[in-house]
Amino acid sequence: MVRVAVDAMGGDHAPDVVIDGVLEAVARFDVCVLLVGPEDVLKARLARRRYDASRVEIVHASETIQMDEAPAAAIRRKKDSSISVGIQCVKDRRADAFFSAGNTGAVVCGATLKLGLLETIERPGIAIVMPNRTGVSLIIDAGANINPKPVHLLQYAIMGSAYFEDILGKKHPTVGLLNVGEEEAKGTDFVRQTHQLIEQSPLNFIGNVEGKHIFSGQCDVIVADGFVGNVTLKVAESIAEILSYFLKDEMASNWRGRLAYLLGRPCFRRFNKKIDYSEYGGAPLLGVDGIVIIGHGRSSAKAVMNAIHFAKKEVDRNINQNILETVRKTLTRVS
């Protein structure tokens, strides 16, 4: 059975919401969870709950890294944090994967230091699944590496393709480079160099894509530097929120709108489900030698459950083996 280490102390609503998600996951999927955090706190919380005790094990970690702590310093200083201990479980093969909705930078830093990187990969990247008109697209990197070199983006393209093929189930996915225009000459020197590099690879590269293509469904894997990817992700989330707010505001303003809202409620629910990040679980940290999934700080119990489900899927599919094979195939043909 797949064993997932879960940072019980990560996220804005930890540990309660994390525990809710974990218990939901063990009830629904074929997984065991190592719940990482202060033993006394977790024991007290679990004592009040009904669940299959053979599937949830507490792993003690006395410290918690806060959301706003400087990542590298926190990882160095808090050796017994739930993030460090959880990653160590993967390192020691006590767990097959690690999930945290805590300090993203600390997870990236801890995973890179403890687990190391896959052969030939120089930087890990965060991949985010986004809904689009025809299905989903994957953006990589969403913020692990805000000062990348062009070759890192080639590596992201390779890893993103392998992930898309393997986990999202589409052979030979299209790859695009996020830029300010579609023409090859567009963008900064950095983006133009990256374009050349990916073009020489055997990946299914369709060239530059613009922000508007992320949601049109024309491109499966969208490669960006971590700064741009992170801003994009946060803008996307934020707009979805503000639009819902505007719409609700309009509908609440008179009886006709309120009636329409009541009547349309099932539609609004399905709509919300479609754009709800928690449906897509967490974001895989690709490139580290181990399976690590990062959750949104505001992760709900459902998001935690789905992230655990995705972790299981990645373990079952042996995603890192496939990434390594794709890296080897791709880079042999480039060189």
Add this chain to the structure above:
Amino acid sequence: MVRVAVDAMGGDHAPDVVIDGVLEAVARFDVCVLLVGPEDVLKARLARRRYDASRVEIVHASETIQMDEAPAAAIRRKKDSSISVGIQCVKDRRADAFFSAGNTGAVVCGATLKLGLLETIERPGIAIVMPNRTGVSLIIDAGANINPKPVHLLQYAIMGSAYFEDILGKKHPTVGLLNVGEEEAKGTDFVRQTHQLIEQSPLNFIGNVEGKHIFSGQCDVIVADGFVGNVTLKVAESIAEILSYFLKDEMASNWRGRLAYLLGRPCFRRFNKKIDYSEYGGAPLLGVDGIVIIGHGRSSAKAVMNAIHFAKKEVDRNINQNILETVRKTLTRVS
């Protein structure tokens, strides 16, 4: 009366939609328009229309710069393009402002070359007005300068503040720097240097802001490099579209949804109006020595009309004089 030169050949639906917008504008506002484009084409179109002929003058320009042409080369080669001729009208003081929904890069390049820059401004920047929870915010730069230096972003912050105060009517607007996190240490070297620079100015700087703050209404003027600003803008537009699509799709799927849609139609209309870029007219190109407004390639007649209205407002308020004064005040206190 304010005289606005309008590129009749700019935008995906030129010249018809541009002419519609122009005739609407002269009917509604106290403006004259110099309609710039091939005389025979424009004469033929206008002959079929009823309008106050004393308010619309055709200015002949034999060439058109296409949307996908390389900007600098096009400006060099097509001396008689509607963009070049229109900007020349401002240079020669035949017009008080210029509006184009054509090739953005060509407008930026042509305006910079022909009109020159305001004193101490080193690069022009495109400012975009976006709706948020409490009103609007201004993003600068949305793509005029994709390789800026930190000092250019300080200049954008100054120009954006002056514009917000003057045209959007809020004294001492807040200024934020778009970054991947709120802490001062976050981001690339470029962003950190920019942070220091703006912090030393007397602007109402609130520090780093994230993508999610653009729509929350916590910040009035959001400063970004042109690459990130451009991606942000296109992502924002694209998401608004895809969300409307998802929602319509859900509502069309059964009778209850369709009925809710019919009933809620006035709400949806007001909602669409709120998020419709055409309500906000075009985007001012700040920093050039003249008033230049850039429209979306897909500008509707309403967008053209609103852009002309905004141009008039900028002329009436003497925006460049105010920018110059803010620049002087701000930079004296920095140095």
